[in-house]
Amino acid sequence: MAAIYSLYIINKSGGLIFYKGRMDTNDSLRVASLWHSMHAISQQLSPTTGCSGIELLEADTFDLHCFQSLTGTKFFVVCEPGTQHMEALLKVVYELYTDYVLKNPFYEMEMPIRCELFDINLTQAVQKDRVALLGR
Amino acid sequence: MPPAAPRSGDAIFASVERVNAELFTLTYGAIVRQLLTDLEEVEEVNKQLDQMGYNIGIRLIDEFLAKSNVSRCVDFKETAEMIAKVGFKMFLGVTASVMNWDADGTCCSIVLEDNPLVDFVELPDTCQGLYYCNILSGVIRGALEMVAMKTEVTWIRDMLRGDDAYELQVKLLKQVPEEYPYKDDE
Numbered sequence: 001m002a003a004i005y006s007l008y009i010i011n012k013s014g015g016l017i018f019y020k021g022r023m024d025t026n027d028s029l030r031v032a033s034l035w036h037s038m039h040a041i042s043q044q045l046s047p048t049t050g051c052s053g054i055e056l057l058e059a060d061t062f063d064l065h066c067f068q069s070l071t072g073t074k075f076f077v078v079c080e081p082g083t084q085h086m087e088a089l090l091k092v093v094y095e096l097y098t099d100y101v102l103k104n105p106f107y108e109m110e111m112p113i114r115c116e117l118f119d120i121n122l123t124q125a126v127q128k129d130r131v132a133l134l135g136r
Numbered sequence: 137m138p139p140a141a142p143r144s145g146d147a148i149f150a151s152v153e154r155v156n157a158e159l160f161t162l163t164y165g166a167i168v169r170q171l172l173t174d175l176e177e178v179e180e181v182n183k184q185l186d187q188m189g190y191n192i193g194i195r196l197i198d199e200f201l202a203k204s205n206v207s208r209c210v211d212f213k214e215t216a217e218m219i220a221k222v223g224f225k226m227f228l229g230v231t232a233s234v235m236n237w238d239a240d241g242t243c244c245s246i247v248l249e250d251n252p253l254v255d256f257v258e259l260p261d262t263c264q265g266l267y268y269c270n271i272l273s274g275v276i277r278g279a280l281e282m283v284a285m286k287t288e289v290t291w292i293r294d295m296l297r298g299d300d301a302y303e304l305q306v307k308l309l310k311q312v313p314e315e316y317p318y319k320d321d322e
Binding site for chain 1: 194195197198199201202203208282283314
């Protein structure tokens with residue numbers, strides 16, 4: 001059963017608004033802004049026109065799948081190499097974000113997500129997918 | 137894995153949870169009445185409705201994108217069609233059509249055949265300057281701003297004011313793509 005190591009959501013300015021994983025806060029913030037920059041640079045470096053940035057990064061010990069919405073919010077997941085259906089999971093996370101985060105009138109846009117309903121539904125969605133949210 | 141195909145407005149409207157239309161109409165009516173009581177001036181109420189719509193629009197756009205699976209629109213014409221055919225259908229259950237394009241394709245009208253906000257509503261003489269549905273113009277403006285388009289949305293025809301249809305003019309002012317600050321020296 002393939003494992004998901006961590007999930008990040010970053011706002012359009014590169015700030016980390018949601019993190020699920022085992023890194024400490026400062027490191028996760030650093031990784032998020034690093035990814036934001038790399039993603040932006042990759043769009044510039046790409047030889048194809050209209051490139052929308054890195055979608056998949058495959059390394060020896062992990063895969064990183066990234067989904068960017070047309071509004072600039074990025075959802076990315078670090079998982080075991082070869083894990084299937086991560087794009088579908090990211091779309092599900094996006095839908096949960098539009099429901100439990102954006103529709104919460106007390107949630108301030110672009111700010112860190114502190115929505116319990118989002119956490120609960122996210123855990124359910126990930127478990128339903130029969131992959132475990134593990135740390136490393 | 138090939139990307140999922142964009143869904144039609146009807147399909148999405150059928151799949152989401154819906155609320156009683158009269159409850160919706162009554163709630164909106166209560167909001168407008170309360171704003172009129174609190175702010176007293178019709179112009180202020182228009183502005184407030186637009187601002188409320190804007191705050192809704194900036195959040196609504198992600199829901200629209202998530203549920204409809206659309207890819208980036210090629211030009212503003214496609215954007216307008218998306219709003220009319222998918223957006224209005226998905227959120228209000230009404231069909232709208234796009235017309236009156238200007239020469240450079242930056243300004244068009246969206247005409248609503250049906251408008252659930254105004255069922256049972258008649259404007260009294262004291263509120264003649266009121267754009268009762270002004271929340272809709274804010275929603276469109278807010279939503280488009282989150283996808284890098286600055287627009288101006290105004291009412292051309294309003295049935296509550298005696299016209300024969302609801303017509304919104306959507307004018308693209310400029311595209312403001314998010315630029316990575318490479319030259320940021322601060």
